[in-house]
Amino acid sequence: MIGADGIHSPVRSTLFPGHPAPSYSGITAWRLLVPAPGVRGRAYESWGRGKVFGVMPLAGDTAYCYATDTVPAGGGGGDQPAELRRLFGDWHSPIPELLAAATPERVLRNDVHHLAPPLPAMHRGRVALLGDAAHAMTPNLGQGACQAIEDAVVLAHVVGDGTGAVFFGGDDVLAGYTAARLERTSRIVARSAAICRVTRLRNPLAVRLRDTMTALSWRLAPSRVNGAMDEVLGWPPPST
Ligand SMILES: Cc1cc2nc3c(=O)[nH]c(=O)nc-3n(C[C@H](O)[C@H](O)[C@H](O)COP(=O)(O)OP(=O)(O)OC[C@H]3O[C@@H](n4cnc5c(N)ncnc54)[C@H](O)[C@@H]3O)c2cc1C
Structure with a gap:
């Protein structure tokens, strides 16, 4: 078996x-797909204070983005694109532009656990x-x-x-x-x-x-x- x-x-x-x-690793993660015309090239990841934002350009003018923040487990609910814009809206371009195009049905939020x-x-x-x-x-x-x-x-x-x-x-x-x-x-x-x-x-x-x-x-x-x-x-x- x-x-x-x-x-x-x-x-x-x-x-x-x-x-x-x-056990809870101390971070919550978001994963999202957003329309991203003009965002091309290599994937990259930016680090801030307790936070990470990654961008992976995909085919068809779409980007896969992920983000993490150091917060207690159990959050969530509510408008997750708005939450992401609150956390990362003042980060470098194109992060605010990508988040402006985020919609709730294309955002996943998970507390990250590990063994x-x-x-x-x-x-x-x-x-x-x-x-x-x-x-x-x-x-x-x-x-x-x-x-x-x-x-x-x-x-x-x-x-x-x-x-x-x-x-x-x-x-x-x-x-x-x-x-x-x-x-x-x-x-x-x-x-x-x-x-x-x-x-x-x-x-x-x-x-x-x-x-x-x-x-x-x-x-x-x-x-x-x-x-x-x-x-x-x-x-x-x-x-x-
Ligand atoms: C935020 C985040 C980002 C990640 N990024 C990456 C990445 O970039 N690259 C990467 O490689 N991995 C990544 N991962 C990890 C990846 O998602 C997991 O490691 C992977 O999904 C594990 O696959 P699995 O098949 O072991 O388990 P799961 O994907 O959890 O699948 C287990 C399946 O078993 C089913 N199941 C459970 N119990 C039963 C039962 N009794 N009978 C029948 N079915 C049952 C469940 O419904 C589920 O479909 C990420 C994870 C997170 C949370």
């Missing part, structure tokens, strides 16, 4: 009843956990769904024979799945959480220090900064 039932997975709590439930302490394993017996059920993470590396897909590829490899057929090689077959996935996904969960903590800084001095260090890193060690995602993005799938 595969438990791919998301962050609040009942399969996970049945397999590992003593493991802490996902901070890793599970001891990604399987128990003949049950495997996959995706957020196994390793819910903050979205700071954009890796939650990506890691779910990697899990699926590895799981298919471990229990398959390479032709699409599935075989069951005994009760221990899923140990290979945990061995291939737990360490990698735990590292990515921890790294995402570390970035999340840095985006939550509100103290002006701490923010100034963070921004200076970031600018210095780009200036002094650009290849190191550029290569920071290599380990995450350079994952080689298992070969048969």
Whole structure:
């Protein structure tokens, strides 16, 4: 059986009843699609005091935007485009223009939870956990769904024979799945959480220090900064 039932997975709590439930990461996130004629080029992300705004130009003169703010969990309701304009309306262009075009039915708001302490394993017996059920993470590396897909590829490899057929090689077959996935996904969960903590800084001095260090890193060690995602993005799938 595969438990791919998301962050609040009942399969996970049945397999590992003593493991802490996902906890609030300290940020609420908005995701929205807006018409964006003229907004082209690379995706980017801007950081402020406890807040983040990202823009990803899409085909068809549309942009996917996301934003986070450091607020207590449980907010929401009401006019979310208006809330976004209140929080980010004085940020740099084109953020105010994009938000001016936002409509309530195209805005999602979610408190972000994550499974901070890793599970001891990604399987128990003949049950495997996959995706957020196994390793819910903050979205700071954009890796939650990506890691779910990697899990699926590895799981298919471990229990398959390479032709699409599935075989069951005994009760221990899923140990290979945990061995291939737990360490990698735990590292990515921890790294995402570390970035999340840095985006939550509100103290002006701490923010100034963070921004200076970031600018210095780009200036002094650009290849190191550029290569920071290599380990995450350079994952080689298992070969048969
Ligand atoms: C703000 C935000 C931004 C994100 N940005 C990114 C990003 O840029 N890149 C990225 O890779 N990831 C991102 N993610 C993470 C991504 O959304 C999740 O990691 C991904 O959706 C996890 O997929 P999943 O299939 O494990 O779980 P889910 O998508 O939660 O799917 C679980 C499914 O199981 C179903 N289910 C639950 N219980 C049962 C049951 N008993 N019977 C039948 N069905 C059941 C649910 O209805 C649901 O459809 C983001 C998440 C958030 C909150």
